[in-house]
Amino acid sequence: MYKNVSIVADTRVPFPDGTQVMVRCRELGVYKLLGESTLTCQGGVWNHQVPNCIPTTLLTNFTDDAPPTILVRVPAGSASVEPDGELAVFPGSIIHLECVFARKLGNPEWSWSSAFRQYLTGWAIAPEERDWKYRLSIYYSKPQDSGVFTCTTPHGLTNSVTINVVAVHCAPLEVDDPHVTARVEGSRLGHTAVFQCPMGFVLNGTANLTCHATGKWSGMPPQCNPVRCPRLRDIGDPHLELIEQNTTYLGRAYYRCRWGYRLTGPPGLECGSDGKWIGEVPRCQPVHCPPPKPPFNGRILEAGGRALSDGRYAVGSAVQFGCSDSHQLVGEPTIVCTENGFWSHKAPLCKPRCPYPGDPENGRIAPLKFYYEPGDHVKVTCNPGFVIRERTATSRPSCRQDGSWSEEIPSCVDYTQV
Template sequence: EVAINSVLNFRAVHCENMEINDPYLTSRVEGTRLGQVAVFQCPIGFRLNGTSNLTCQASGRWSAPIPHCMPIICPSLDLDDPHLTLVEHNTSYGGRAVFRCSWGYRLTAPPGVECEVDGQWSGPVPSCEAVLCPPPLPPVNGRLVDEGPHYNVGSAVQFACNDGHQLMGESSVVCTETGFWSHPPPFCKARCPYPGDPEHGRIAPVKFSYEPGDHLKVTCSAGYVLRMDTKWPQCKVDGTWSEQLPQCRSYREV
């Protein structure tokens, strides 16, 4: 019989202990023996650059280099709209970009976007559009002094009334940043003009202008009278008098 004596030497495999210098990187290491795993992760606001799971291999080396944490940064925003400005621009995770339009313009989308966990902004960059007021309507029995195809912020419009009418309200309005006119539109109300006193007489009542339905009466000076069939003028709805102003005549002419 032949006796064979053999000695088998086994050496346990160990990987090197990890030196983690990244202050943001957290790890959970099972151990450094063959097949054991190390798991890495980063806090919110950072992304892992590298492999999250490392395994101790038979060669005594870890399956990949130790990863590290990189801050999440969204791309810087370039503005092409000459009327758009950035009032806040924080490209870090959770940061905001806040927009504002020039005077006379308004945003077409929400005024801000946020840098999200995927390193992208939460929405597109808005644009600015001109604020326009609706075309004003000319008042009945009146007109617009100057009309335009568009009414931007700061545009002014003047109103005027036809003869026999008086403007009630603001004679001019301005387009505001809200897209509304500064005052409600005026209206034209019928008014009869002051006719003046007749020769050798006086009218009553005396007003700067008269409303439809108002009557005029004439009182003659001493030695003068009105005709027996005199009709008193009445202010009509179109702003004209119904009759000519009565004239005072001398007693000798009656």
């Protein structure tokens, strides 16, 4: 203790000359202090060596070469372990001091400094305790019971607990934070107060306070601070963008990928109740469209973009198609790879078509089309005074499956020449 504040040993912390420091082990009765419990800074050095805390039987698996552990149990009343290592007890309390020692190794002994009365000692009665707990009981404690209580093993190893019986009450706790929930046992020595925060808030301070023998609580009531998750900064992916970030409880951080890339994983993180982001930061993968298939009787004329080794194309790539002779392209002649990984249109088809043959001289054909499908016929009609030249020619040529006409379009000549 330094100025009534618990500190952790750190040789880098400077203390003014004349400072007095009280040293104790963390857990009462579980460790034994070896050395002086009070140190004074004199001329830049401590007047004694820093003491050590050695483990007792509970930590050494009941070996007979370790000092005995002393466990404290308060079945009635209240008590508090003070900062200086004493056990402060409220008058009227019942205290059991349990000397932990293997019964098969012999009987330990209790002794005490108080001459007020004799105390009941002996092995615990409960079956699960009677082979390792040698008990001293203080019933309805009084101030005259204050003193040092020591357990000694058959090998002469000792451990002690100092008890101070005092009637003390602490002032009522004032909790000014509306978010703090307090469960206060009472205000007398040894009573505790437990504090909690609602979901979305974190406790700033000590969750448990104890009324000490000084008449003061072991600390100030805590406060509830809103949970905040750390701001996300270095994403580590040049293609990933953080578009929204809410660092409060249940707030979310959303990501998106630059054009030509897609997210892998959930698009966002959520700020949890412990102030940590829930989830993994997503990653961006390039978007590719599958290799386009040239149509039957067609080919790819031009690709506006470099294809990968497996034939896929990056977003924005354009592919233009063309058809073989005597075939007509049906559909979009150019398709584009979109950012969802699909082509903007289906690949076109190349269907056989017969081209418009043109009207014969001094005649005409019907019907008139730019292209003719297989099975279509055209009828040749000559102008008045003209007839078809060849006697074997038909006036109805047809479009064949390969996109060619069944015969040449016959010509019309003056009937006087036939």
